[in-house]
Amino acid sequence: MEFNVEPTFRKSMSWLHTWAGVVVGSLLFVIFWMGTLSVFDREIDRWMMPDTRLAPAPPFSLDQIIKPIAEELAGNSPQWTINLPTDRTPTIILAYRDGNGKDVRRHIDPHTGKLIQEQGTHGGSRFIFPFHYSLHIKWKNIGYWLVGLAGMSMLVLLVSGIVIHKRIFQDFFIFRPKKHVQRASLDLHNLTGILALPFHFVVALSGLFIFFSIYFPWSVTAAYQGNKEAMTADVYGTYTREKANRPGELSSLDAMVNDAQARWSARLGEGAKADFVRIVHPADAAGFVQVRRIFPEHLVTMDSEGIVYNATDGTILKEHYSAPVRSIHAFFSGLHFVQFKHWTLRWLYFLAGLSGCVMIATGFFFWLEARRIRHVKKGLSGVRVVECLTVGSVTGIMIATLAFFIANKLLPLDAKLAGVDRAGLEMWIFYLVWLATFGHAWLRSTQAWCDQAWMIAGMALLALALNWLTTSAYIAQVLETDKVTGAGMDAILLFFSILAVIAARRLRKQKTQKSATILTTSSSMQPRGISSPSGQTAPVTWEEKHD
Amino acid sequence: MIDLLLVAAAIAVIYASFALLAVTQERNWSSADVKKDMYFQAINTRRKWWLSGIGLMLGYMLCLVSSGASFGSALWVLLLGVCAMAVAFTLSWKPQWLWFIFGIFRASDLI
Numbered sequence: 001m002e003f004n005v006e007p008t009f010r011k012s013m014s015w016l017h018t019w020a021g022v023v024v025g026s027l028l029f030v031i032f033w034m035g036t037l038s039v040f041d042r043e044i045d046r047w048m049m050p051d052t053r054l055a056p057a058p059p060f061s062l063d064q065i066i067k068p069i070a071e072e073l074a075g076n077s078p079q080w081t082i083n084l085p086t087d088r089t090p091t092i093i094l095a096y097r098d099g100n101g102k103d104v105r106r107h108i109d110p111h112t113g114k115l116i117q118e119q120g121t122h123g124g125s126r127f128i129f130p131f132h133y134s135l136h137i138k139w140k141n142i143g144y145w146l147v148g149l150a151g152m153s154m155l156v157l158l159v160s161g162i163v164i165h166k167r168i169f170q171d172f173f174i175f176r177p178k179k180h181v182q183r184a185s186l187d188l189h190n191l192t193g194i195l196a197l198p199f200h201f202v203v204a205l206s207g208l209f210i211f212f213s214i215y216f217p218w219s220v221t222a223a224y225q226g227n228k229e230a231m232t233a234d235v236y237g238t239y240t241r242e243k244a245n246r247p248g249e250l251s252s253l254d255a256m257v258n259d260a261q262a263r264w265s266a267r268l269g270e271g272a273k274a275d276f277v278r279i280v281h282p283a284d285a286a287g288f289v290q291v292r293r294i295f296p297e298h299l300v301t302m303d304s305e306g307i308v309y310n311a312t313d314g315t316i317l318k319e320h321y322s323a324p325v326r327s328i329h330a331f332f333s334g335l336h337f338v339q340f341k342h343w344t345l346r347w348l349y350f351l352a353g354l355s356g357c358v359m360i361a362t363g364f365f366f367w368l369e370a371r372r373i374r375h376v377k378k379g380l381s382g383v384r385v386v387e388c389l390t391v392g393s394v395t396g397i398m399i400a401t402l403a404f405f406i407a408n409k410l411l412p413l414d415a416k417l418a419g420v421d422r423a424g425l426e427m428w429i430f431y432l433v434w435l436a437t438f439g440h441a442w443l444r445s446t447q448a449w450c451d452q453a454w455m456i457a458g459m460a461l462l463a464l465a466l467n468w469l470t471t472s473a474y475i476a477q478v479l480e481t482d483k484v485t486g487a488g489m490d491a492i493l494l495f496f497s498i499l500a501v502i503a504a505r506r507l508r509k510q511k512t513q514k515s516a517t518i519l520t521t522s523s524s525m526q527p528r529g530i531s532s533p534s535g536q537t538a539p540v541t542w543e544e545k546h547d
Numbered sequence: 548m549i550d551l552l553l554v555a556a557a558i559a560v561i562y563a564s565f566a567l568l569a570v571t572q573e574r575n576w577s578s579a580d581v582k583k584d585m586y587f588q589a590i591n592t593r594r595k596w597w598l599s600g601i602g603l604m605l606g607y608m609l610c611l612v613s614s615g616a617s618f619g620s621a622l623w624v625l626l627l628g629v630c631a632m633a634v635a636f637t638l639s640w641k642p643q644w645l646w647f648i649f650g651i652f653r654a655s656d657l658i
Contacts, residue, residue, distance in 0.1 A: 345621060
């Protein structure tokens, strides 16, 4: 890597694009991959928690169903939170803190009012989704900062990519899959980068918006003298008060939810449903109940309304509606979270997310192919290191995700090892398999692409087969209750398996061609253990491509 | 159901608009085999650009009618990317399919 000042603005941007991409590309791919899967986080939940695959919830009473269960399970918990059923999550979810200080989430069947057996998994909404925005690194918010850095880098990469692409309009529809891998990679990189540019830009920017108080804490410092509680009360409508330490009887939750829904409906001129209830200090005279509509089904803007009631008599303590600036934030958050009810948009988000993954992966391919022979000639190991990181972060994370799914189907419900519960074991399997893919990539060098593509194909089919085998009366269940969720997840696994087979066959074919080329052209330059996968003798450069 | 039909119509209109835009670019002519069609080549390119633009706007209208302002706008932006990629893939693997689109435009006397 040279640090000389480039002679022109375009060349400077080219240098920036290349090296920013190589440095943060792996992290960006991981974030994009998990974000793409998070579009269907609730559907992944249903797939991983078979007992929660229920028909849409009928009308039910919180007072009759939730109150007795919460009082029995979580009488001493400082608060209960209740996620009400939606089309995508047909169960009631009760969350509380148990006697050991551990946070617990239980699903309740709204049809019978009974607790559903613990499913022993974090599923899509508590493993894959948080991985997307925090990488599950909680210490000093490092995970959030890394994701924020990647988001900012994404914006830089998009802008610099536009600057260095000399023929955006001429090459608007150009994709030449039959050309050698370097050319095809660059075409696909440009195609997915340019045509899905608005999506990539908006998701990167909105991702930064969502956690503005972490990335730009000065807004809190400047306007609220560092008082974060005052900021959240103003902006998000949060409410808090101390416990009175006197017993109090919890008033009707149904009445509070109905009242909130009536107020919102009158204000908006259309039916509005609450989806979240929080009861703080449940059995105390100073208890209060927060009713919110976090994810409206028919709006992009999310989490704009909330009403806080006095728990003992149901009187309103605070009614909150977003201010205009916060509404902009809520709109961008809604665009990013994709929790609204619009299936066409959901699938388009998924496709656009995949296009982002393709854009990052093909950028890596181009970098590797453009330098492979040159590095071999000079005896440099940069290509091998970047290739190892790329394989591990591209195909490796796919394998780790599939291992997570397979573990979910194979581990018994009461599985426990060295104090780690079943949900924890699933996560450990994910991380260990992911680490192993990096090791495999290092040992197998260029061959690792092909090996891991076959692994993806096989593991996706295995996950699909295990779902069919371990879920009793699966077909009947899919047809009767949860057609979209069950069939959709299996269809995606099948799709990935087919795609991986195509990729593996193409890589093998290329390897055969490469071997022939290496033998005839550059065998004398190849150190042992390092080989050129594509075998081309004239690598394409950015300049050649864009001139 | 009507919403789904409107979205399907939006997809068709946006795809056709991008297909028309693609054949205004000379480097795509050989892959789409448009050179055989001298009549099509003779048509003013600027007119095709206008038609493509109008098609894309019509697609936006259909998205707005089907899904409202917020969802409709997001839908349109995402459909632009997906349909443009679909045209690029058609040009790569099945360029002859674009003849069908040209045929529709010619039959409707728009170009």
